[in-house]
Amino acid sequence: xxxxxxxxxxxxxxxxxxxxxxxxxxxxxxxxxxxxxxxxxxxxxxxxxxxxxxxxxxxxxxxxxxxxxxxxxxxxxxxxxxxxxxxxxxxxxxxxxxxxxxxxxxxxxxxxxxx
Amino acid sequence: xxxxxxxxxxxxxxxxxxxxxxxxxxxxxxxxxxxxxxxxxxxxxxxxxxxxxxxxxxxxxxxxxxxxxxxxxxxxxxxxxxxxxxxxxxxxxxxxxxxxxxxxxxxxxxxxxxx
Numbered sequence: 453x454x455x456x457x458x459x460x461x462x463x464x465x466x467x468x469x470x471x472x473x474x475x476x477x478x479x480x481x482x483x484x485x486x487x488x489x490x491x492x493x494x495x496x497x498x499x500x501x502x503x504x505x506x507x508x509x510x511x512x513x514x515x516x517x518x519x520x521x522x523x524x525x526x527x528x529x530x531x532x533x534x535x536x537x538x539x540x541x542x543x544x545x546x547x548x549x550x551x552x553x554x555x556x557x558x559x560x561x562x563x564x565x566x567x
Numbered sequence: 568x569x570x571x572x573x574x575x576x577x578x579x580x581x582x583x584x585x586x587x588x589x590x591x592x593x594x595x596x597x598x599x600x601x602x603x604x605x606x607x608x609x610x611x612x613x614x615x616x617x618x619x620x621x622x623x624x625x626x627x628x629x630x631x632x633x634x635x636x637x638x639x640x641x642x643x644x645x646x647x648x649x650x651x652x653x654x655x656x657x658x659x660x661x662x663x664x665x666x667x668x669x670x671x672x673x674x675x676x677x678x679x680x681x682x
Contacts, residue, residue, distance in 0.1 A: 480598055554672075555673030
């Protein structure tokens, strides 16, 4: 999986990104470039069970449920999280491939080469 | 250096980010969440000599010199690049610590633990 990710998104210091790559990555980075969305991602990603109920996310912020839903939708559209409705609530989990893609982009060349 | 970076910015899947961390990281991510700035970063980072003349950056884009300068200033303010004037031109280089900080944020926990 690591090799595929590197192929898809070379580290920023390996070679100049072309316009298409840069445009695509900028969309992904804009999705995470927000304090609430970063906190949501880290809460979902660090939950021991691997997934987090939207009910737990909403109570953790001093924001309305529609605002939290708006941020979750941006993360979901960007392919960073996925959600599954079970009964009353939606349960979210990280999509590791997309998170790794961002990590690879900013991984120094020396570390990538040694992986 | 790796240990210091991890201490400073835990991977997004390790534990929930607090408000201060999330706000600070969002500023850094906003600086890179732009196609032109991503291309500038990758051009500067991948230049064999380790630094790039602003004259070479400007000619690579179909943008005015002031627009390129504006984007370079955002990257510099965010601590992602540094510049040194020598004669007519400014020469830019990546600041690896800041780039690594972003990489660490999105590095899966398993990979971080094995470093």
